[in-house]
Amino acid sequence: MVLADELAKQQRSISVAEFFEKNKHLLGFDSPTRGVITTIKEAVDNSLDACEEAQVLPDIFISIKKTGNDLFRIIVEDNGPGITPAQVPFVFGKLLYGSRFHQIRQTRGQQGIGISAAVLYAQLTSGLPTIVISRTGAKEPAHRFEIQIKIETNEPDIIAQEPFEWDRIHGTRVQIEFKSTMAAKKKLLEYLRYTSVVNPHARFRVELDDEAFTFERVSQEVIVCPVSIQPHPHGIELGQFKRMAAASDQNLIDFLVEGFSRVGKKIAQDMCDRAGLKSTLKAKGLSADQQKVLLAAMQEIAVPAPPISQCLSPIGEELIRRGLDKEFQMDFVAARTRATSVFSGHPFMVEAAIGYGGKLTSEGNAVILRFANRVPLMYQQGACAITECIMNVNWKAYNLSQQGLPMGPVLILVHVASTNVPFTSESKDAIASISEIEKEIVLALQDLGRELKNFVSRRDKNKLAEDRARAVCAIIPEIAEKVSEIVEKPLIDTTPIEGKLMKKLIAKKATRNGKVTLELANYSSYDGEITVYDISADDAADAVPKADFVSEMDGQFTKVWKMVIPPKTVWHAEYSGKGGGILDVRGIDDNKKMVVDLDV
Amino acid sequence: MSKEELEKKALVSLLNIASAWYDQMKSGEIPSISLPTRTKYNIEFDDASEVWKYGDKESMRTAASAKSATHLLKMAYVIAFIKQQLAENRSSTLREMYYISEGWKRAKFGAQDESNFLIEDLEILSEVPREGFHLHPEENGASIYGPMRIREETRRGMKTLHCQDDVGQAGYTIPNNVENIEFVDHDAKFVIAIETGGMYDRLIENGFDEEHNAILVHLKGQPARSTRRMLNRISTTWDLPILVFTDGDPWSYRIYGSVAYGAIKSAHMSEMLATPKAQFLGLQPSDIRDYNLPSDKLSDKDIEALRSELTDPRFATDYWKKEINLQIEMGLKSEQQAFAARGLDFVTKKYLPDRLSEMGII
Numbered sequence: 037m038v039l040a041d042e043l044a045k046q047q048r049s050i051s052v053a054e055f056f057e058k059n060k061h062l063l064g065f066d067s068p069t070r071g072v073i074t075t076i077k078e079a080v081d082n083s084l085d086a087c088e089e090a091q092v093l094p095d096i097f098i099s100i101k102k103t104g105n106d107l108f109r110i111i112v113e114d115n116g117p118g119i120t121p122a123q124v125p126f127v128f129g130k131l132l133y134g135s136r137f138h139q140i141r142q143t144r145g146q147q148g149i150g151i152s153a154a155v156l157y158a159q160l161t162s163g164l165p166t167i168v169i170s171r172t173g174a175k176e177p178a179h180r181f182e183i184q185i186k187i188e189t190n191e192p193d194i195i196a197q198e199p200f201e202w203d204r205i206h207g208t209r210v211q212i213e214f215k216s217t218m219a220a221k222k223k224l225l226e227y228l229r230y231t232s233v234v235n236p237h238a239r240f241r242v243e244l245d246d247e248a249f250t251f252e253r254v255s256q257e258v259i260v261c262p263v264s265i266q267p268h269p270h271g272i273e274l275g276q277f278k279r280m281a282a283a284s285d286q287n288l289i290d291f292l293v294e295g296f297s298r299v300g301k302k303i304a305q306d307m308c309d310r311a312g313l314k315s316t317l318k319a320k321g322l323s324a325d326q327q328k329v330l331l332a333a334m335q336e337i338a339v340p341a342p343p344i345s346q347c348l349s350p351i352g353e354e355l356i357r358r359g360l361d362k363e364f365q366m367d368f369v370a371a372r373t374r375a376t377s378v379f380s381g382h383p384f385m386v387e388a389a390i391g392y393g394g395k396l397t398s399e400g401n402a403v404i405l406r407f408a409n410r411v412p413l414m415y416q417q418g419a420c421a422i423t424e425c426i427m428n429v430n431w432k433a434y435n436l437s438q439q440g441l442p443m444g445p446v447l448i449l450v451h452v453a454s455t456n457v458p459f460t461s462e463s464k465d466a467i468a469s470i471s472e473i474e475k476e477i478v479l480a481l482q483d484l485g486r487e488l489k490n491f492v493s494r495r496d497k498n499k500l501a502e503d504r505a506r507a508v509c510a511i512i513p514e515i516a517e518k519v520s521e522i523v524e525k526p527l528i529d530t531t532p533i534e535g536k537l538m539k540k541l542i543a544k545k546a547t548r549n550g551k552v553t554l555e556l557a558n559y560s561s562y563d564g565e566i567t568v569y570d571i572s573a574d575d576a577a578d579a580v581p582k583a584d585f586v587s588e589m590d591g592q593f594t595k596v597w598k599m600v601i602p603p604k605t606v607w608h609a610e611y612s613g614k615g616g617g618i619l620d621v622r623g624i625d626d627n628k629k630m631v632v633d634l635d636v
Numbered sequence: 637m638s639k640e641e642l643e644k645k646a647l648v649s650l651l652n653i654a655s656a657w658y659d660q661m662k663s664g665e666i667p668s669i670s671l672p673t674r675t676k677y678n679i680e681f682d683d684a685s686e687v688w689k690y691g692d693k694e695s696m697r698t699a700a701s702a703k704s705a706t707h708l709l710k711m712a713y714v715i716a717f718i719k720q721q722l723a724e725n726r727s728s729t730l731r732e733m734y735y736i737s738e739g740w741k742r743a744k745f746g747a748q749d750e751s752n753f754l755i756e757d758l759e760i761l762s763e764v765p766r767e768g769f770h771l772h773p774e775e776n777g778a779s780i781y782g783p784m785r786i787r788e789e790t791r792r793g794m795k796t797l798h799c800q801d802d803v804g805q806a807g808y809t810i811p812n813n814v815e816n817i818e819f820v821d822h823d824a825k826f827v828i829a830i831e832t833g834g835m836y837d838r839l840i841e842n843g844f845d846e847e848h849n850a851i852l853v854h855l856k857g858q859p860a861r862s863t864r865r866m867l868n869r870i871s872t873t874w875d876l877p878i879l880v881f882t883d884g885d886p887w888s889y890r891i892y893g894s895v896a897y898g899a900i901k902s903a904h905m906s907e908m909l910a911t912p913k914a915q916f917l918g919l920q921p922s923d924i925r926d927y928n929l930p931s932d933k934l935s936d937k938d939i940e941a942l943r944s945e946l947t948d949p950r951f952a953t954d955y956w957k958k959e960i961n962l963q964i965e966m967g968l969k970s971e972q973q974a975f976a977a978r979g980l981d982f983v984t985k986k987y988l989p990d991r992l993s994e995m996g997i998i
Contacts, residue, residue: 503702508666511705514742516661518712522719524656532664537700 056153064415064463065157068584069220072100072108073227073414074463075157078150079112080228081208081411084235086116086208088349091258093571094238098228099219101245109218118172121179121197128155128168129192129209137187152185154212161182161215163560165195170208178202202458218244223414225249228414230405234351235453238400254358254506262349265455266297268342269307269334271381277331288330291319298340306337310417341378348376348453353409356389363445364403367495368392370487371449372480379472384454386473388480391447392477392487401439402426402446406467408457411507413465420466422450434485435492444487451479508537509544509632521589531606535559541601543568546634547615552576554609558601560628568609570595574619579611594619639789639815642768648723649762650715650769657712661997667708668698671757679903681949688898688950690760704876706742707754713743714754718769727770730755735821760904765861767813777810777862781840784822784870796820800845807840807854814865815870819873826997827851827870828917828988829859829883831891835972835983841986848998849929851876858891860901864909867895871911876913877997885934885969886941889960892916893950918991921963924970927987929978931968 060066064074076098092115092425099111117159119127128151155166173177180200184193187358221244228240232251265274269292284291292304299307308315311333313326322330349358356371371389378384384599396403406413406422417423423441431442442448458468467473516528534542534557541562544555552574556566570576576583576595601607621629657667657808672678672690680691699705717920718735728736733755734748745751755766758838766772780799782952787796788811799808811817828850830836836854841844845852855863872880880895896914899907923929934942942960951960963969975983992998 058809184684341894425980480833504700507699507702507705511702511709511742515657515667515699515705515709515712518709518743519654519657519661519667522712522716523651523658525658526657528661532662533661533666536664537666 054190056156060157061463064465065153067214068106068161068214069218070415071154071157071161071214072216072218073220073224074111074150075154075214075410076100076112076224077109077227077414078154079110079212080231080240082151083112083114083116083208084231084238084410087238087268088259089204090117092116093121093253094235095241095254095257096238097241099243100224101243102218103231106215106217108211108218109211111206111209111211113204115204118176118206118208119168119170121170121580122171124168124170124179124181124190125183125194126382128152128181129194130190131183131545134503135156140148151210154214155183156185156187158212158214161625162213163214165227166213167211168208169200169202170548171202171204171206174205178204195387207343213440227412227414229363229528231410233363233449234356234407234410234412236351236355236359236362252362254362255355259349260348265342265347265383266295267339268378268381268383269296269299269339270378271342271456272296272329272331272334275458278327281319281322286319287315287589288313288317288319288322289315290358292334296334297342301335303339307333310336321599342381342383344550346382346542347455350385350411350453351451351473352385353387353389356387356451360389360391360449364391365395366391368488368491370484370491372483374480375474377472377476379458379470382454382456384452384457384473384476386476386480387449387451387453388477388484389447389449390481390484391449391490393445394629395531396445396447398445400450401441401443402436405449406448407449407451408459408464409465410455413467415463416460421469421474422452422467422477424469425474426450426481428537429478429481429485431485434489435484436488448481450480452477453567455547505538505540505630506632509536509542509630510634512633535604538630539628541566541621541629543619543621543629543631544634545570545615545632547613552611552613552615554597556601556608556621557606560605560624561603562624562628563600563602564623565598565600566621566623568595568597568599569622571595572615572618574611574613574615574617576611576613579609581609582611612621639959642764642815642950643722643770646762646764646768647719650718650758653758653761654712654715657708662730666699668696669708669711669761670694670696672760674756674760674900674903678901681778681897682906686897686912687910688900688903690903690904695701695930696704710737710740710743710745711754711758712995713737713740714751718771721770725770727772729772729774730766731769731774738893751800756901756904763904765815765862765905765908767815772812773860773862777812777860777866778854779807779836779857780853780866781807781836782822783849784851785820787818787820789816794848794935799851802861805840807852810862811865812862814862814869815867815871816918819869822851822874822876823849824874824876825849826852826879827853827867828876829853829855829867829878829880829895829914830881830972831855831857831888832972835881838973839984842981844984844988847984848989848992855880855882855891859895859907861905864911865897865993867914868909868911871913878914879917879992879995879997880914881917882919882971883969883971884921884924884963886945886960888919888937889916889945889951890941891961897950899988915995917995919970919972919974921959921968923987923991924968925962925966927975927978928971931970931974934963934967934969938969939967 065071066360083096084094088357095115097113101109103109158166165184166184168181169178178200180198181194186193189492232240236255237253239253244247289304292299305315313328350373353371353373357369360369369391374386376383406420406445426448427440431438436442452467457468460466460468513530516530520527539560541558541560546553571592571594573591575593584598585596587594614633619631660667673693673695678691679688682689697704697707699708710891730752734751735747737745759766761978782799785798787883833854839852870876880892882891894914898910902909942964946960975987
């Protein structure tokens with residue numbers, strides 16, 4: 037008894053804030069470097085969600101400035117709908133306070149922990165309050181708050197509040213200052229870049245100390261804000277069910293029909309019958325046992341899949357392509373948006389994209405971009421179901437090399453959108469493995485793999501044609517020259533061979549004994565005007581025929597000739613010089629011309 | 637064929653290749669050339685000459701891809717190079733030519749294998765051995781020792797040499813170009829071609845050549861072209877029996893095979909390089925048993941090689957079947973020098989005289 041009494045003295049309730057103070061890693065604040073990214077991520081998520089709800093194109097400004105030893109000031113400002121002065125303290129100064137927790141639709145933030153956790157983190161590391169400025173419209177004044185969290189009670193502590201002159205008509209600005217380092221700068225820019233890829237309607241301006249970056253929007257269309265739906269009977273747990281029953285004053289059948297999606301009178305009646313309960317009973321009056329029986333019965337009755345069209349907001353194939361195109365210059369991009377499907381009563385949708393070539397590095401593993409509800413997942417790549425799925429696809433079948441992950445100049449994007457994304461932990465870094473989701477991801481990737489393979493083989497085919505053209509245009513004349521020398525006969529003109537093989541306009545540049553020769557042979561049927569640009573260190577003053585136009589820049593002369601070369605005729609120009617440089621032909625389709633530098 | 641005839645033939649055939657390309661291009665065609673496919677799937681045993689030759693399979697190289705066009709370009713450069721070399725009466729090694737190609741820009745060779753292979757292609761096309769192009773390998777020829785007299789054209793004029801009296805202890809070194817040698821006379825009854833230097837030296841030291849009027853040839857492992865050509869010429873000029881004396885393992889039997897029947901890489905020259913009359917002297921698997929020689933166990937690879945020899949037409953005789961099966965059964969192999977276990981004189985006083993009289997040579 038004595039011991040129990042002793043223990044009882046130490047037993048008391050723990051505030052949520054206290055709990056999170058001790059468990060920072062659960063929210064992504066496990067290290068100072070990560071703190072910066074998590075804070076910006078939470079603030080940006082909120083801004084994007086808010087803009088979406090208000091149907092405005094997001095214009096988000098982010099600034100990170102070093103203010104002292106290890107101290108960093110982070111500012112995130114948006115053009116969203118703003119927050120009413122009464123709500124501001126709760127949104128920023130109370131953990132687990134939010135508007136979206138009880139709604140069933142796709143949102144970025146969910147639990148209402150993120151930004152207030154950053155406020156708490158600032159308070160713990162720098163001791164400084166968070167400054168929030170918000171304005172809800174032209175007619176309303178802006179308000180400025182200095183906020184902290186009362187750790188023991190998880191209630192907001194308003195240190196200062198005053199009206200504020202703000203040039204923005206509506207929007208919110210958060211300023212948080214905490215101890216950190218900028219070691220993760222690269223990761224931070226990566227995060228913003230990825231965010232910009234999946235939010236092509238948003239513009240981000242970033243100031244990192246003295247550097248400025250802009251991630252421009254590529255789409256002027258406002259995203260249609262997903263609409264909330266009722267919970268699906270197959271996706272509900274006992275706790276939520278109890279809350280819903282307690283709040284209801286309806287009889288069972290109406291409670292089921294109105295409280296859940298896809299439940300009609302007949303299905304509701306079946307559920308009551310299966311549970312052995314009268315449909316006229318009041319939902320509020322059910323005993324705990326009856327609730328359990330009814331919930332079990334609800335799982336057994338077949339119910340159509342939840343409505344999906346309104347509650348999810350896919351990015352769309354076209355916008356994914358444009359977003360990727362903007363941030364990664366690649367030779368090939370394909371995207372897939374899979375049809376919506378359902379896991380445990382939660383609607384979800386998978387989108388994926390593959391990019392290839394261009395500026396991607398050909399060394400090492402593919403670049404993997406993971407997203408959940410339009411939010412990039414930056415950490416724990418190895419623990420994520422998306423990574424697992426990518427590794428399970430046999431990329432060798434699509435002519436990519438693979439060691440676990442595919443290798444080479446490849447980028448793979450996977451976006452999972454759901455009313456309830458199943459994360460492995462509260463820091464929302466990795467998606468848990470749910471077989472329904474994994475199946476969709478794999479199908480999307482396989483589909484894209486096939487498309488990539490087609491592209492690459494088509495490109496190889498073009499390369500082959502190119503290779504042939506090079507051989508014909510560059511090597512055969514050399515063979516001709518050597519062979520003519522061996523047999524001691526006049527040099528053969530190889531142009532007929534070229535013409536036979538290629539129905540193109542062939543432009544050649546060759547330098548021999550101090551003379552540069554340009555030769556354009558037209559084996560195509562094109563009969564229009566052609567412009568030749570010859571850029572090199574030679575001034576071509578003695579050119580025959582004379583260039584129509586010559587300009588000089590930094591010792592490089594651009595010689596321009598304009599002419600019509602009728603089909604089956606050849607045009608020549610010659611001047612003294614050393615050759616080299618660039619030869620370009622304009623005015624004719626790319627696939628109808630071929631430029632060969634014989635000196636290379 | 638005399639040296640002059642060979643060079644003339646080389647020049648004519650190479651110019652023919654170039655002329656064919658010239659005519660092709662002149663009439664607006666893409667230049668091309670066809671070559672026998674040089675893989676083991678296109679090697680056939682020619683029953684008439686009893687040597688290995690390339691079969692009928694040909695592959696066409698057309699300058700319509702960068703790779704093939706570059707190949708033709710390289711060939712043109714090499715032809716021009718050989719033409720010049722013949723005109724100036726100079727010669728170079730295969731390796732020197734490879735280095736000379738450094739200055740050929742697009743036609744430069746990536747590795748020496750590539751240039752060697754191209755020379756072999758030209759040998760096939762022209763039916764002239766590379767000596768006719770004034771090209772020779774860099775490795776030394778092997779040595780020869782015995783009662784024979786040859787006349788060789790050297791940079792210091794014609795020289796007549798007796799291969800016992802006029803040479804050092806190690807014998808006469810076979811030159812790269814055996815075509816320049818004239819076979820004057822000999823006092824030999826047979827020729828023994830020996831795989832290892834140790835056994836070659838043992839026979840010279842023991843005076844085996846004098847005692848039995850034997851010409852001794854050191855093969856130096858898998859014999860070089862010039863060594864095989866030398867044996868071929870001795871055999872055809874003087875009609876002497878050629879006996880091949882190697883270690884007693886499957887790889888050494890293949891040395892005998894290439895001396896007697898030719899090799900894949902030089903199948904186009906088998907008639908000049910192979911000596912179908914050459915006989916296998918030893919070391920026979922039955923010798924390991926009969927003389928109780930020190931031996932090693934056969935490895936898995938050895939057994940595999942022996943089994944593949946059982947299906948090889950070059951070894952499709954009752955003699956080889958019996959010996960190879962015996963060896964597989966015993967699971968043993970021995971080196972030539974294992975005879976030393978019975979005393980240094982054993983091989984020259986006992987083994988060789990017995991074996992040679994069994995073969996009807998002495």
